[in-house]
Amino acid sequence: MKKFLKILSVPFILGGVGALVWLETKRPLRREVESKAVRNGRNLAVAALAALALQLTEKPVAARLTKLVERRNLGLLKSVRLPKWGETILAVGLMDYTLYHWHVLTHKIPFLWRFHLVHHVDLDLDASTALRFHFGELVISVFWRSMQILVIGVSPASLAAWQMFLFASILFHHSNLRLPENLDKWLQNFIVTPRLHGIHHSIVRAETDSNWSSGLTVWDRLHGTFRSDVPPAEIIIGVPAYQTEDEVVLTKILPLPFEEQKNDWQLTAGDSAAKHLK
Numbered sequence: 001m002k003k004f005l006k007i008l009s010v011p012f013i014l015g016g017v018g019a020l021v022w023l024e025t026k027r028p029l030r031r032e033v034e035s036k037a038v039r040n041g042r043n044l045a046v047a048a049l050a051a052l053a054l055q056l057t058e059k060p061v062a063a064r065l066t067k068l069v070e071r072r073n074l075g076l077l078k079s080v081r082l083p084k085w086g087e088t089i090l091a092v093g094l095m096d097y098t099l100y101h102w103h104v105l106t107h108k109i110p111f112l113w114r115f116h117l118v119h120h121v122d123l124d125l126d127a128s129t130a131l132r133f134h135f136g137e138l139v140i141s142v143f144w145r146s147m148q149i150l151v152i153g154v155s156p157a158s159l160a161a162w163q164m165f166l167f168a169s170i171l172f173h174h175s176n177l178r179l180p181e182n183l184d185k186w187l188q189n190f191i192v193t194p195r196l197h198g199i200h201h202s203i204v205r206a207e208t209d210s211n212w213s214s215g216l217t218v219w220d221r222l223h224g225t226f227r228s229d230v231p232p233a234e235i236i237i238g239v240p241a242y243q244t245e246d247e248v249v250l251t252k253i254l255p256l257p258f259e260e261q262k263n264d265w266q267l268t269a270g271d272s273a274a275k276h277l278k
């Protein structure tokens, strides 16, 4: 039965992703800087390496740890008696909250930022950016994921539920989809929307240092990091020191974490984006 459901979910996932990509072309939120074909090819190449890294590291570790949690009743949620559905909802919420903190750390700790930077130097933002994480960032995050599973007490079923929630959420909020403004605003009460996450990908540091959540907006509201005051038309996507197309090609971004770091938040003199930095 489980296997059957897994097979059945494939056309739904592919259909959902296809619909989102199609809608992005019909109702774009931001004007694109680079050619879509070039960017998508590059992002999918980074994503393929990331997927391989996840298969080899996070997947086996998380599978073992979630089974251990189930068998030995480890962690917060296993120390209280909860119905299965209640446990799953709380696990998804707590995984989302602790991922908020991991995201903040990937920006604040210079060693982690070297890797997360590869995600941020994309000059455009669309569903393909959601998959474009440096494989190194994903390997390093196995440590955080392990702690999340053990401390929260995440079962295999809860982990699967959270992964599905996260996957749908990151594809949606990275997408270049212009939802009706009222709908986007209403959704912001609950979840991260394309307009909100665009602010996190701005070249203006004060704007990047907001909207850290990967799922529910409640965490940003709780920590005073929620921002919805920057319209998409006023945002330049990327990191100031990497504003030209030749700086973000595949052969430059893959070795980026291992090279000497630039002054990331400084624009090069004469850069056309300079006037937008306040």
Ligand SMILES: [Zn+2]
Pocket: 103, 107, 116, 120, 200
């Ligand atoms: Zn980020």
